[in-house]
Amino acid sequence: MTDRSPLAPAAFPSLPAIAGVTLRTARAGYKAWERCDLTYVELDAGTAIAGVTTQSKCPSPEVEWCRDAIPLGSARALVVNAGNANAFTGHRGRAAVEAIAAKVANHLSCLPSDVFVSSTGVIGVPLPIDKAEAGLEAAFAATPCDWEAAATTIGTTDTYPKGASVSAMICGVRVELLGIIKGSGMIAPDMATMLGYIFTDAAIDPALLQQMLSAANKRTFSCITVDSDTSTSDTVLAFATGKAGNAPLTSMDDDGADAFHAALRDLCRQLAHLVVRDGEGATKFVEITVEGAESDESAHRIGLSIANSPLVKTAIAGEDANWGRVVAAIGKAGEPADRDKLSIRFGATQVATGGLAVEGYDEAPVAAHLKGQDIVIGVDLGLGEGRATIWTCDLTHGYISINADYRS
């Protein structure tokens, strides 16, 4: 890993064990590096699965495999390969995924469709089946490891391992939810695709888990962007072992379902923020809140237009309260907007309202806010009730260095 992001948390958090989940790592040697690069997670029988995957029209075979297996609802294992995305590799890439699933299924005496596979790294090079199989053999024999080791092993260009946990009460029974994630751009196709894995000991029906994960994804992972580049491999999977002993959740109307749903969304938001905080070259974490849009979807698109604007991102890097660039980003979003009803604030200070600059606004608190690491931009369109919050980072020389100097 390179220099730790200045936005990284102080340390990896202390995470609880999840009953029914066993972690192991091994060295498959997908790249010429001295580190573990294969993560193998065993899940007890009865584990429910849900998942969301990239919207890319050119997905990896791992994504296609997971898309087919998720609706079946059950999981026994997860394999994550780091250093090779296995994307755009034709039938050879597909064969590698099938070989991994078959080998694990044989080891656990389960169905291949109970085995979930992800890969992250360079595009266009088929994952070497021999290395994957030898790596799995080593992992089967390895001593179980902790969450920090697994979170480190799934990383590629990440500058720190990422994990978080929350808990919820379901009818008096405490359940744990925990996640690890990798990603250092939302989403660079080479070495920084976003892969996230959530584990809980709660008992929950897979269809309900899917419904909750899809909803949480819409408000969390779908609301972050580092560089507007969607990956071929993005995947978030949630596994529920059911070991906590709660009365199984089967519907949103069940007691405790709301609490679990809120905890899951909170966990997803924490994980999503960890990815933005490791954005390539990032020096500022930026929250963009859009209110007063014609709909939530419209607010979301306007927020992304601001968050993806290279001119807004470079202005923030330069600690410049350049609200004109925010206006331009709103204008280009293609969504309903009325120039003369727009208001914009940086931090707590209104800088523009009613279509023009607030005359003589106090620049001192704005300048002080922009010198900090956590930047807030608020936009009120003055049209309706639609709202959204988007998280991103600034665009710096560090991003160019990482991506122009990287050789595929």
Added chain:
Amino acid sequence: MTDRSPLAPAAFPSLPAIAGVTLRTARAGYKAWERCDLTYVELDAGTAIAGVTTQSKCPSPEVEWCRDAIPLGSARALVVNAGNANAFTGHRGRAAVEAIAAKVANHLSCLPSDVFVSSTGVIGVPLPIDKAEAGLEAAFAATPCDWEAAATTIGTTDTYPKGASVSAMICGVRVELLGIIKGSGMIAPDMATMLGYIFTDAAIDPALLQQMLSAANKRTFSCITVDSDTSTSDTVLAFATGKAGNAPLTSMDDDGADAFHAALRDLCRQLAHLVVRDGEGATKFVEITVEGAESDESAHRIGLSIANSPLVKTAIAGEDANWGRVVAAIGKAGEPADRDKLSIRFGATQVATGGLAVEGYDEAPVAAHLKGQDIVIGVDLGLGEGRATIWTCDLTHGYISINADYRS
């Protein structure tokens, strides 16, 4: 002007006079700089006008003024202010445009709607009416100047003045078409909005000129991007003085209409390329050709997705044949694409076909191509007949320096 772009042409071209067009410049002093910043163009009575303007939902009052006046079809003058975009300035910005049009209309004894106004520069500061009026007085009294002086005066962060000319034969009569343009990003809202002005001595009906300009715009100006940021002020106006003596063109079926249309499109393409070649921080000029899409519109959107991808642009800056990033950019475009039918080439070398890398392709010509200044990326989707060509530049440390270090 800062250091001349490495992609700039060797010199400003030799451009012919256009009968019925008189150029003058003056110092309005919109910024604290020692240079002319007001361009005043007088057009003889009978000049036809056509125009296209930004798609931004937050346009400048100049754009709104031009949109209202273009359909009336006639023009007597053009005023271009550099250093202040007058955008997002409410009723005071509108008043400045009206004052300029009124003053010129009084000077020329014409209608205010015959006066076209553009402004470029910082957003959010109303254009000072006193400076504009004093600048106009100075311009009225100034000695006429040449095209290079006018092309220089409309510029802001441009690193070189931009102009081009072509000619066409209409039923044996030679007509000249000539353009000047400014822009150094497609399109930065502060100091690099794109403003283009085309002048011809051809006699042509304004409705037909509009039809041809709109069509040419779709294939030229709409096909360039530096940083995906659309400006509040983008404007291209075409003026036809009718002094060449050709039989006036009134319909696409007229003899010579095809020749004029082709010449206009060629001129627009040349001007568009000049803007890309002055892209902020650019060191490579990139042509992206997309073929085999389901439609031309789909090809256009896929081309822009590739051209706007920060990861593709930084890979080109790094002279890296990273076709995986091209695949990812195609995948995220949201347009029909079949991973397993895709082909990609750099220069003349096919690097990926049928959904995977061309095994053992010769890397030497690819590396040599990427070391050059003119980069060609070809994509064949293998789905249909749709095609488009997009032009862009690479993304370098220079872009970050220009935009993160600029203070509004």
